[in-house]
Amino acid sequence: MTKRNIAGAGIVGQSNPSCQRSCWQLRGNKDRWYRKLERAMSSWSPPALLGLDVEAVRETLMSAALRRESWLLHPCATVIIDEGERPASAHARLAVWAAANVPSSTAEEMGGLTLDAPTWVWGHQGSFILAPGTQRLRETAEHAGSSPSVPVSLPVPDPWGDSFVHREEFGDLAEHAWWNRTALPPEGEARLAADIHALLRAEHALAAVLPDAAAWVTDVTRVVVPLAGSPTPSGSFRSGTLAGLPGVALIEVTTQPLLVMEALVHESAHLHFHLEETEAPFFEESDTRLYDSPLRPDPRPLRGIFLAYHALGYMCAMYEDWLSATGDGRCAEALEGLRGSRDDARATLERAAADGLTEDGRRFLRLCEEYVDRELPT
Known part of the structure; x- marks a missing residue:
């Protein structure tokens, strides 16, 4: 998935609760x-x-x-x-x-x-x-060890996939996992340590500046598997979750904390979505149509469009809140592309909702439009 290549790695700002939106209180139904x-x-x-x-x-x-x-x-x-x-x-x-x-x-x-x-x-x-x-x-x-006695218990890095047994189910994404590189040379060990430190820095930055957003992330993301692949110069990196594996996100860590935070929010949105959809399907089985995706080059079923719309809404929310809390101008560039993709996905869903979504799906779409897909006043 292609991301904005936001230059710089600095983290500035402090918590500002007034900048955080009510969407962070909308959680998947556990x-x-x-x-x-x-x-x-x-x-x-x-x-x-x-x-x-x-x-x-x-x-x-x-x-x-x-x-x-x-x-x-x-x-x-x-x-x-x-x-x-x-x-x-x-x-x-x-x-x-x-x-x-x-x-x-x-x-x-x-x-x-x-x-x-x-x-x-x-x-x-x-x-x-x-x-x-x-x-x-x-x-x-x-x-x-004891359960952390802190307001927000941050996701724990799991580079070797020791917390689950579903490694093969991640498909091609698993090719970039550290568990496929068990005999690490010294430079590999250094890279893994640097990735874990970068992940933890991004998690702590999110918790310090946007605690409501961090709590929403950790509500469903308990473990993060940092991937070993090297990001391309265009800012592209990999991430993923599984509908049947709660609590785990695979994320390719970069040296740009905002992009790591975006990936955390993106994959946590998917985990919230998966929970909400558990035993309450959102999509009519009879709808076999494929739709243009705002995030992928190939056409996707309606479920892929809804997943993208939901995640894009939260990614926009994170950047809007971060911009309000810190004044970080890099967020404006990211938002320019994200908002357009979010709006495209919403338009597709609205056109297909009548015969492509179940009543549960339409209800969740209305919730997203009310709580997530709303920009902060400037």
Whole structure:
């Protein structure tokens, strides 16, 4: 996807709540995700070799789902609903992640975990390795670290894809992942470290200047996979999400923080959209037409146009809020192209809405037009 090549890498400004729009309060409907977990919980069956007290772990997970605990909107939890066989490590990762997010007394009641080989699992600071053998889940939770006690818990970098098992489902995008470059030379290690630092700087800048926007991002984006590809001189870079994998965005990191923030907002918009559409389809199956896309050269189904419109609206909102908060003139250049693409996508949706969108789709379009597709007064 081609982005504006905004020159410079400086971050200026400070939080200005009056510059932030109400669209950041519009979140994807998580109830459907939790209900999906609840229905699948009874059939969750981890391998016996892990030695888990399945009923105790299941009770912890079900209780968290019923309470709509935010930590269950995470890639570690997808093994509950995944169809087909998943590796034992995915189930171990879920058990450790659950133990890391409940009181120690509850983690103790969850029992133990047996591993026959060193296994990468996931905690609040990212991945870590557990040694073979049997240990209490309460002890693994201590290794996983405590839940951050900060207003906005920023997405955690995951260059190796240790938080999920869906690597192959990202298709061509996965070719640029660091997990395909495991034998890193020194220059590769330096590049990876620089990318992670650039990602974290952009995340912290967004949280410092636009905290409402950052909270909206982290509401659905829990893990960011920085991609290893090199951006082209035109400012093009890659990013992506999967509808069935909540909490994860793949992003090619650049040295330009505004572009990294744009990518975070873009992919978080897709994750919010996916949640909203869970078990409530927006599109009529009978509509097989293809439409001109504002973001891609090839014609797309109506779903692709709606995804683009929704993301473009939030990308415009980010740049408008950033411009209002900081006076950064680079935003005007970005907005010039983004607004035109957003308006083109909206026009296509309005023409096709009557017979291409379901009632749920038309309702969500009205919400977007009311809360997202509205420019700040100058």
